[in-house]
Amino acid sequence: MTEPRPDEPPGPHQPSGSPGSPGSLGDELTRLAALHGVAASYSPSPGRTVTASATAVVAALAALDVDVSTPAAARAALTARERERDERLLPPTVVCWLGPTDDPADGPAGGGGPAVEAGAGLPPAALAGLPPGTRLDVETERGETRSWVHGVDGTDRVDRLPPGVHRLTATAPDGRTGQAHLIAAPPRLPTPAGRSYGLLVQLYSLLSHRSWGMGDLGDLAELSSWAGRALGAGFVQVNPLHAAVPGPPADPSPYRPSSRRFPDPVHLRVEAVPEFAYAEDRVRLRPLLERVGRLRAAVLDAGALIDRDAVWELKREALELVRRVPLGPGRRAAYADFLAEQGRALEDHATWYALAEVHGSDWSRWPEGLRDPRSAETARARAALADRVDFHSWLAWLTDAQLTDAQRTAREAGMGIGIVHDLAVGVHPGGADAWAQRDHFAAGMSVGAPPDAFNARGQDWGLPPWRPDRLAASGYAPFRRLLRALFRYAGALRIDHVMGLFRLWWIPRGLPPTEGTYVRYDAEAMLAVLVLEASRAGAVVIGEDLGTVEPGVRETLDRRGVLGTSVLWFERDWEGSGRPLPPERWRADCLATATTHDLPSTAARLTGEHVELRHRLGLLTRPLEEERAEAAADVGEWLALLAELDLLRGTDDGASSEEAGIQAVHRFLLRTPARMIGLWLPDTVGDRRPQNLPGTWDQYPNWRLPVADAEGRPVTLEDLAASPRLHALTDVLRTDARAAPGDTG
Template sequence: MTAPRPDRPPTADLARLAELHGVATSYRPAPDRTVTASPVAVTRVLAALGVDASTPETIRAALAARERELGARLLPPTVVAWQGTEPAALGALPAGTRLHVETEQGATRTTVEGLPPGVHRLTATAPGGRTAEAHIVVAPARLPAPAGRSYGFLVQLYSLLSRRSWGMGDLGDLGELAAWAGRVLGAGFVQVNPLHAAVPGTPTDPSPYRPSSRRFPDPVHLRVENVPEFAHVEDRERVAGLLERAARLRESVLDKGALIDRDAVWELKREALELVRAVPLGPGRRAAYDDFLAAHGSALQDHATWNALAEVYGGDVEQWPDPLRDPRSAETARARAELTDRVDFHTWLAWLTDGQLVAAQHAAREAGMPVGIVHDLAVGVHPGGADAWAGRDHFATGMSVGAPPDAFNARGQDWGLPPWRPDRLAESGYAPYRALLQALFRSAGALRIDHVMGLFRLWWVPQGLPPTDGTYVRHDAEAMLAVLVLEASRAGAIVIGEDLGTVEPGVREALRERGVLGTSVLWFERDWDGDGLPLPPAAWRPDCLATATTHDLPPTAARLTGEHVELRDRLGLLTRPLAEERASAAADTAEWLALLTRLGLLDGAGFTAGESEGVAVASEGAEESGAAGAEARAAAAEAEVDVAEAAEVAEVLAVHRFLLRTPARLVGAWLPDAVGDRRPQNLPGTWDEYPNWRLPVADAEGRPVTLEELTSSARLRALAEVLREGTREGGP
């Protein structure tokens, strides 16, 4: 047996075999550079797809088998039919092939012409009796563009605390923010972080981008008092005690500077919800719960079973007894029966959370928001979580999703998320993907898809290898897009793709063709093919959500002042000397400020005549001696702070005025920017060094700002007024 050597390129046979299975043997990090994938990585990725490529002999045998399979195949497992066009796969069928279609609506057809949108079953019978069955996805040609132009706020929900929340922002807070922002500020949407169910642990991973389940939401986001049965809990003394503990937890964050403690919040809410569950559901509520159980079927039962088992054995499936690692084993069935009460508890929690998500979207639309809540879809799930356990046949064993080395990270990235197998998805008619989208669109006016390039290809990293030794694996991008467009159109929702960073040629064009919006962040929008200078607003693409920053980037005030460089220096994250990093950041900011000034968006950098005069008078007074001099120096210091803050506010407003000058259909403002918060919610490259995903929204001094205080913030209202005027019909 001859193992592939990592220092040699894949052989011609291995390269051909990989190509036929959608596995890349090279990639291009830049137009003028090609990197060859490691044969070891290619071989291990093929093994995860069920293909033995361990020796030259097995490679030749697998290649011959694959070529025979494809040569004999009448249809691919899933066929795509964009309405108004003939599927390419049908054009290649032999003359005289008969078609039979069973639609998801229950009708039968002998042609694909005029099929309604949906996922149907297609049977093709060629002359001679050769047959093939396939799923056929019929989708509108594209999603409609958003109606008009609108602006909205971007916020991590856990960070948005009100004086009613229990230590972290919740769905009640989300509904309140949306109702207020829509009715008072004329905002069109609120975008939040993924609200997927987390993996329980001690402590729980606070990142919303490595969940246990993407299909089902996390009940930690529940507003307990909004559950109707809460008012009927008989033990009012215990309820009062829970509310007192909730107040202490809330005050520890808002008034004492503690970090958000998701585990403490969930411990308290779980105790409260156990009490609430003892209250019988009324007839109407019981009927609604039964409908929810029927609608989600075995998928919900699997999710709840995993959670019940995790209460007994912990959140790491690898530590469970072997038979329980298989969701279909007889032992798992027995455990489910023994844990019936706990399984029902978790299905009930999923129902409650789904209801409050729907209520938040209803509040947003009732407030006049044309879009409403924008939910976020993470790239993948935790390898030991509920989705990976329940749907393990659809996941690639021993693989993790990541990113290859690039200009921002020379070592590449391993995100620790198992990828879906493209072949298994296609064979199922993309059933898990469809179910996931349907669940999310129930309560979404729009869906942001993190790393939307993953619909086309993903970087797979074999377990035990560094991210540099991975390779790309392709999905059927047309099918992935068709399912996305189908489900979004059924929900009447918008789709926003996060397409930042290195994007394969043709991806943005394909997304735009199907009506999927992109994401444009100010600091990255430069003329990279020309002089590298900031891109003028007219040159921006219209089909996008335009923002100044994101949760992974410095807030605008920190970027403008260079504080983000100082933070990275304190944490040892700089790759160049501090002086170089400072100079580079200052030059970058200066170029943007110069453009804002040329466009008339930053006249005087925010210094009004009165403010400038006040600084001058105070400074002159500072030359005096004695008590009067001390007072004057204090007045000068205060005036300088006021002027500095005014200049900062003016620059933040100018940045957003610039976004409004672009043709972007949606303009988003990072909510912490509206109150001067300097701290990123997540600092990539850190774990314990920085409190990622645990910071409340705060002002420039780091003092937490409640939802109630946000509504009276003059700084926020000034930004909202700029955005509201700029997105009115006829605005810039």
């Protein structure tokens, strides 16, 4: 998840009884909020209900263009909304699942009527308000037409409706008409074939002797080829590679990008650009490459942090020189195809970056005329900056090509899945996506998390939420385009905070996270788009469903074939003994791991060093000895279970007790029925340091650490390939990953 900034504690709250004021929720405001998907209350835990902040409810409605500034305005808005609901023939978007599902209900997805058989067309819930005799016409993506009359023969069938997003038109007998986007999707994603294990790594942290101070797409391709061929791995999962907000200083977090649709050229392997070999200005390239060597040595040999800004400055200089080399006819044609395929979205993206070079990287501070991507002033600026717009378009093309090459390399190395990419929850409010898609974002709101047992103050991630009403009105076009772009080069997609497909915690700008409320999305439509696009790409989808999860969400995701995420230390019998969950009771449809980028490494967990780190940073809320005792007890329970299952082998093979413990943890994961087993790459060399330490901002070097050994010495990709410790651990997984669950050990 995105690293939250520290927030001020909430101030005093003054209640008031009027519908449009902060403090309490009247009946009219509650009804109006419900009609717009804004929660008037929520349940942070079973049996406990909390009334939402009236301030947040009013602000959320205002962000949806609902006027509740006075009681009269609220009543008028309620009347208008109820009239619109009663008089419309069709909702903005209708979902049709093209096959039977296991359960006709979709839990908290909302509006999920019975699934229909292949070719049957529309679910009854979508037709409930239509008068008999209404003519229904479907224009498919391919321009074909399907027509029938509602209620004439007792059914509503469409002959062989293909998957896709179609246009549905209803014409009532009285002449009224209505239109809707019709999302026709397979009922679920196919289950990954067999079971596999793979490596999890933050790409920037994986340096080789060829990278320029941080891991790059050349390193990703090299890692994938080696892991697939030599280690028998089935996938490599990386952090989000989305385009960042330019610095300096750039936000190092990959979870707060400028754009999620386009990748970041900082990940380019410059030497792999075909035109690099023909760059003629060697006088300038030679000293630049010498600076590259010094930057790489600073990280690998002198203990310097990864400096994204310095890396990009070097790459930008080199790429400016490479761009002077004319493209050959074939390359020129390929670039032209890319520009045509990406269309206005790429033009907007490149325009934002060109404007940011002139006016800074927060579009809300640009001259007023430039804040609108469709204004005449923006059009004039785009023309004046045409060369820079083309430069950033060219960078997107190069990066897309290297990402595609990395996935192809992974599959050619025998990986069944290949590269697993990560989709962040949202984007920076001042970045390219928020500018280009400003009409789809809720102004003045930020996404976060409510207070819970782990964080009494809640979290504010600083990401503007999509407006559910605008998504529905567009047939979820921004979401469809985003997924299609990512699936171009992904064998699987991990969706961070997948619960956001159902609801998000909206926080009014300037208020603490405690003053937020949930806003619901049409999860059935979001899932239909996800299943449709992933099916077209032949890709797997993994949902990060850790933390507080609304009842029914995991079940709904499972029905649609979206895998979950299970982390060993969190898998306990929470409804019973509280003890570690035996392997046979784990779910099968998941990616099972020992840790993640937001958690301590396995070595740190086993040695208790994660407690010492938080103590040094002043992050403990209890005495050190209490924290040590609790951590030791937690680990002790897991080690006892590992020993009971005969997974905690001795050290007679030369492995340390720590290495034996890490191997035992992964033997345990293989005992579960999980279809995918993830190995955190730093665990293979005993790295103690987390890549991200939630709850810190500048106290800890989040997102800037190279993979290191137990002593904190950076370990290169070449070192990893020769590491006996890594091979001993991957041999455990390679030997047993293909065995049936329960047969290993």
